[in-house]
Amino acid sequence: MAQRAVTAFAALSVAEHRVDAGYGVERAWGAILGGGASLRLGARVELGLRVQGGRLNAATPSAVDRDVGEVGVEAGVRAVPWLTFRVGAQRRTYSSVIARQGWTMVDVGAEVRLAFARGTISGVTRAALVPLVSVSGLPRPDVAVTAATGLQLRRRGLTLGALYSLERYDFPAQGAIPRVEQLAALTLRLDVGLGRR
Amino acid sequence: MKHLVLLLGLTGSVVPRLGAQSSTQDLLQQASAFYERLDVERALPLLRQIVSPNWPFEVTAAQRVDAYKYLGACLALVGKRDSATVYFRAAIERDPFADLDPAVFTPAQLRLFGEARRLTFAVAVRPVAPARVDPRTERLTFAVVTTHAGSVDIALRAVGSDSALSLFRGVNDGPREVAWDGLLADRHLAPPGRYELRVTGNSQLLRRADSAVIYFEIRHEVAPLEDTLPELTARDLLPEQFSRSAATRDLLRGLVVAGAALLISDVLASRHLGGSLKPGSAVIAGTAVVTGAVAFAGDRRHPDIPGNVVANAQRRAERAGQNAAIKGRNTAKTAATVLLVTPAAGVGP
Numbered sequence A: 001m002a003q004r005a006v007t008a009f010a011a012l013s014v015a016e017h018r019v020d021a022g023y024g025v026e027r028a029w030g031a032i033l034g035g036g037a038s039l040r041l042g043a044r045v046e047l048g049l050r051v052q053g054g055r056l057n058a059a060t061p062s063a064v065d066r067d068v069g070e071v072g073v074e075a076g077v078r079a080v081p082w083l084t085f086r087v088g089a090q091r092r093t094y095s096s097v098i099a100r101q102g103w104t105m106v107d108v109g110a111e112v113r114l115a116f117a118r119g120t121i122s123g124v125t126r127a128a129l130v131p132l133v134s135v136s137g138l139p140r141p142d143v144a145v146t147a148a149t150g151l152q153l154r155r156r157g158l159t160l161g162a163l164y165s166l167e168r169y170d171f172p173a174q175g176a177i178p179r180v181e182q183l184a185a186l187t188l189r190l191d192v193g194l195g196r197r
Numbered sequence B: 001m002k003h004l005v006l007l008l009g010l011t012g013s014v015v016p017r018l019g020a021q022s023s024t025q026d027l028l029q030q031a032s033a034f035y036e037r038l039d040v041e042r043a044l045p046l047l048r049q050i051v052s053p054n055w056p057f058e059v060t061a062a063q064r065v066d067a068y069k070y071l072g073a074c075l076a077l078v079g080k081r082d083s084a085t086v087y088f089r090a091a092i093e094r095d096p097f098a099d100l101d102p103a104v105f106t107p108a109q110l111r112l113f114g115e116a117r118r119l120t121f122a123v124a125v126r127p128v129a130p131a132r133v134d135p136r137t138e139r140l141t142f143a144v145v146t147t148h149a150g151s152v153d154i155a156l157r158a159v160g161s162d163s164a165l166s167l168f169r170g171v172n173d174g175p176r177e178v179a180w181d182g183l184l185a186d187r188h189l190a191p192p193g194r195y196e197l198r199v200t201g202n203s204q205l206l207r208r209a210d211s212a213v214i215y216f217e218i219r220h221e222v223a224p225l226e227d228t229l230p231e232l233t234a235r236d237l238l239p240e241q242f243s244r245s246a247a248t249r250d251l252l253r254g255l256v257v258a259g260a261a262l263l264i265s266d267v268l269a270s271r272h273l274g275g276s277l278k279p280g281s282a283v284i285a286g287t288a289v290v291t292g293a294v295a296f297a298g299d300r301r302h303p304d305i306p307g308n309v310v311a312n313a314q315r316r317a318e319r320a321g322q323n324a325a326i327k328g329r330n331t332a333k334t335a336a337t338v339l340l341v342t343p344a345a346g347v348g349p
Helices: B002-014 B024-036 B040-053 B061-077 B081-094 B107-119 B244-268 B278-301 B307-335
Strands: A004-020 A026-039 A047-058 A066-080 A083-095 A102-115 A121-135 A143-155 A158-175 A177-196 B122-127 B131-133 B138-160 B166-181 B193-203 B208-219 B338-344
Touching: A004 A047, A004 A066, A026 A066, A026 A177, A047 A083, A047 A177, A083 A121, A102 A143, A102 B244, A121 A158, A121 B278, A143 B244, A143 B278, A158 B244, A158 B278, A177 B278, B024 B040, B024 B061, B061 B107, B061 B278, B081 B107, B107 B138, B107 B166, B122 B193, B122 B208, B244 B278
Parallel strands: none
Antiparallel strands: A004 A026, A004 A177, A026 A047, A047 A066, A066 A083, A083 A102, A102 A121, A121 A143, A143 A158, A158 A177, B122 B138, B131 B338, B138 B166, B138 B193, B193 B208, B208 B338
16 A cells, blocks of 8 residues: 655745736736645555635835635656656635635646755745636746746755745736736745644 | 307306305305305305306305405414405405404304404495484484504595584594594584595504595484565655655645635635625735745754654564564574484586
8 A cells, every 4th residue: 555644744834925917017926825735646646635825015106905715736757866757736716805816727837946965945936837727817828837946955854945936927918018916025924744544 | 049059058057066055145145054064165166156257157255255255264263374364355355344243153263364464454334324313413424444453534525615524533443433523623513415424544564544424414304494675665664854856745735725815815705795705814824834844844954753763663663573574583403403324426417
């Protein structure tokens, strides 16, 4: 029987949201708190559930404050110790006094993990395409990619990671007005191993 | 046809009245029966036939010795003391172990036999019988005899070896049993091979010396021994030090992460939006560079990998412990070695 390992995590992100819908760049930023759990099945398969939410405060005159909430699931298959293929699905909601916008995304990508010699620190780099994106009130974006990189420090069942991530969505022009949207974040994440079965 | 007639004639002249009972043993039994009935006159011709060179049948050494003993005994009964002594000496010379049973023979015969022993000096040792000897609890026994008092040296040696183990040295008169514990002079178990037991003696009554030698083979019966575990190779052990290339790889890994952070924030991010939380990417890039540099320096200055050193030490200790146990079991098996002894014909096959 394959060995199972459960890991819970908590994350704190400083996120910056930028969007240009034809009225200039709107910028908002703030803190996002998140958490979740992952289940490792055997040596290769990993399933994950993630929930996060926070408030992004307007940083430009044209922007408005907004709340963001997200729930996502993810599956990964380790091909070799340093390479994992991942597929994920997220449902994200931006809420402001003006409107509420829902995002549904499915991404497919890979993660490269480079362990340093002493084994406690690893460098992590991820990249994914988001072939399925559904945004309420908007057409499918022409460009939808995500990427992230950072470091992880592992010690006695705890993993502390710092990750820089970026999501970019370029929507097709509507009435000659293109829309570009981007979410960047610097995330501090703590994983706690809950045991094996 | 001529040969057949000659053979029939010879047989008829040498063994008249024997009929079907013409073998040496039958004739010896017949002579013995005559002797028991004190019918010496009928026993003597039969016994003389057996020791005659013309006797056509095979005569074993034991049969010939018995014939000489009965001849001596018969002649002693009829008062021919000197002739009796001659035949007794003939028996003793052929088999120094030869003796007369006091329950069967008269004191006069025994005295003459003793006189024959004093006039004859010979030493002998019986061939060993096949035996299985556990040297811890058993002994291999050699039967040695001198016909009368003499200084005797009984020495055992491996064939071809110069060093001998003296089993007895002193005066001996008559039969003697010498026990051997299976050990050589160095107190180690006799190794497998061929051995000789040599008995030399000098008479204390006559100016005569004699010697006898027997050969035997020794083999070891020991339970199969276990092989010890082989030496640990590099494939069995973890690296105990970081290589220079490992240090360089750590530096490169840091640079890769830093480069990826800058690539994401500067290339993947939309230029149109004018920014992508660049301080965040700078933090990650800087941390990665510092981590790579620190790892590089650490790997170079302190290349030891303590965890691997401990793990390798444990593996070596486990192997040493297992080998010690194997050696202990092998020692116990070797200590229980049993000697298999078989008689041999000479120094070699």
